[in-house]
């Protein structure tokens with residue numbers, strides 16, 4: 001497999017060098033976004049500039065969410081602002097917010113005015129949440145349904161909602177006031193009869209995170225409950241977003257390296273004290 005992969009990467013490389021757009025797109029888009037990111041990250045500025053013209057903002061957003069934030073921020077600086085704004089609009093909102101938090105205020109404002117109104121509004125809302133809280137790491141791309149819907153209505157809705165959702169594994173159930181009243185997994189849905197009401201299937205003891213909760217405590221909830229995603233709510237139980245387990249892995253990594261730096265700093269002081 002590895003050998004075949006190397007041959008494939010060579011093909012991508014050659015196509016890029018020779019400026020064969022179609023061959024490049026076909027061979028490059030065939031590999032996993034992580035591998036695309038690794039390839040992209042190895043290119044020099046000129047080659048990156050070329051790639052920006054070969055890939056759509058949507059395709060580019062898939063790549064950038066697999067690259068370290070500092071590098072991504074630098075790439076945004078070199079892109080055409082219009083292209084950059086479109087990429088931000090295509091990214092999952094939590095990732096877009098991470099990038100924008102690294103850029104200066106004027107840049108952020110200019111991207112937000114260029115991009116489509118709907119994405120801009122969603123991102124603006126998220127930018128207000130305090131750093132390292134549940135609100136700052138959640139995404140607004142989730143599937144929500146209503147308690148009075150039937151299984152078959154839900155299935156139909158899923159066809160239109162699923163493409164843009166961060167995960168479709170859990171469906172979050174709202175009442176008429178848009179309060180979170182239940183949750184069910186896609187497994188629960190698939191095995192039920194078409195005419196069954198969601199109300200009868202959903203579990204009503206919903207574990208939810210309040211929007212101001214510290215991210216470290218959110219990570220602990222993921223360890224405790226083993227869910228793949230958790231809903232985020234305000235004080236009135238309105239659903240604001242979801243946090244998925246892959247974003248929590250990043251938090252855990254961040255916290256672990258912070259703890260490690262602290263330990264390292266402490267043992268350095270110990271050595272000094274002994275001398």
Ligand code: ATP
Pocket residue numbers: 170183184185187188203205206207208226227228229230231
């Ligand atoms: P099982 O473990 O029963 O085989 P599963 O592996 O398909 O189910 P899990 O992720 O383990 O799915 O979720 C189990 C159940 O927990 C699902 O039926 C789902 O409705 C429920 N659930 C999901 N999220 C929450 C939540 N935030 N609060 C309470 N229950 C939830």
Ligand code: MG
Pocket residue numbers: none
């Ligand atoms: Mg399970």
